[in-house]
Amino acid sequence: MKVLQPDNLAEALRLLVEPDGTPVPIAGGTDLCVHWPARDLDNTRFLDLSRVAGLSRLTLTHNALEIGARTTYWDLICAADAAKAFPLLAQAARLVGAIQIQTRGTWAGNIANGSPAADGVLAMMVYGASVVLQSVRETREVPLDEFFTGYKQSVRRPDELIVAIRVPRRAYTFEWLAKVGARRAQAISKVGVAMTRSENGWRVAANSVAPHVCRCRTLEAALNAGRTFTSPQEVRSLLSADVAAITDLRSTAEYRERVLSRLIFYRLAELDKPSGHV
Numbered sequence: 001m002k003v004l005q006p007d008n009l010a011e012a013l014r015l016l017v018e019p020d021g022t023p024v025p026i027a028g029g030t031d032l033c034v035h036w037p038a039r040d041l042d043n044t045r046f047l048d049l050s051r052v053a054g055l056s057r058l059t060l061t062h063n064a065l066e067i068g069a070r071t072t073y074w075d076l077i078c079a080a081d082a083a084k085a086f087p088l089l090a091q092a093a094r095l096v097g098a099i100q101i102q103t104r105g106t107w108a109g110n111i112a113n114g115s116p117a118a119d120g121v122l123a124m125m126v127y128g129a130s131v132v133l134q135s136v137r138e139t140r141e142v143p144l145d146e147f148f149t150g151y152k153q154s155v156r157r158p159d160e161l162i163v164a165i166r167v168p169r170r171a172y173t174f175e176w177l178a179k180v181g182a183r184r185a186q187a188i189s190k191v192g193v194a195m196t197r198s199e200n201g202w203r204v205a206a207n208s209v210a211p212h213v214c215r216c217r218t219l220e221a222a223l224n225a226g227r228t229f230t231s232p233q234e235v236r237s238l239l240s241a242d243v244a245a246i247t248d249l250r251s252t253a254e255y256r257e258r259v260l261s262r263l264i265f266y267r268l269a270e271l272d273k274p275s276g277h278v
Contacts, residue, residue, distance in 0.1 A: 012049060013134065031113050064166050069108040073103075089120075115152075170199070172196050
């Protein structure tokens with residue numbers, strides 16, 4: 001393989017449009033060995049961003065959290081103010097593999113890799129994050145829930161890099177994330193769900209139940225209209241418009257849909273108890 005190591009962002013963007021072919025950007029590189037048996041990586045060109053200054057920033061302001069492209073999960077876990085402001089991000093960061101992965105894996109890489117089971121994407125999406133893309137020609141910002149177009153496919157053009165993620169800062173009355181896996185830790189999600197409620201209404205996102213992490217907009221609309229549910233099946237009927245679970249080596253489509261609907265139903269039911277509040 002050939003590894004390109006630019007010293008700055010301008011050089012990195014220029015290398016993306018060289019005639020030798022578009023290199024694959026890498027930061028933490030935690031998925032590199034995972035894909036090695038299935039791809040001809042020996043003949044792949046990589047764009048290593050480890051020397052590019054300015055991409056590791058983690059900036060919390062009154063309005064938003066900005067996560068640089070090389071910011072790791074561990075960076076956020078250790079940033080007390082950011083972790084407090086966005087507890088689901090901190091929770092998701094601790095669910096992504098072991099500490100060795102958390103200290104190398106990046107939030108931007110979790111997006112770029114496009115896994116349907118991405119825990120970081122799940123938390124970022126439910127907070128209304130957007131992806132900042134930059135090329136030699138322009139910089140643009142795309143809502144994370146509009147970024148993916150299919151399995152491991154996105155709107156990112158070959159000449160663009162993810163340079164940052166912006167997460168708007170809002171007051172939330174409800175924040176919740178749940179992950180179901182084969183083990184309590186270091187397991188790929190079989191089913192994942194996150195929910196928030198702010199002055200902008202409900203947001204519900206799920207992973208491992210569609211070709212990519214997705215919002216459950218039909219359920220959101222029902223919740224925003226004030227609908228309550230008497231059974232998990234009522235939730236499942238709404239989710240069917242937004243998810244497309246499959247059967248694979250980790251679980252079945254039936255299991256995923258049933259567990260997702262039950263997770264949501266029983267968590268919402270807790271809010272209707274006298275001690276609950278939204």
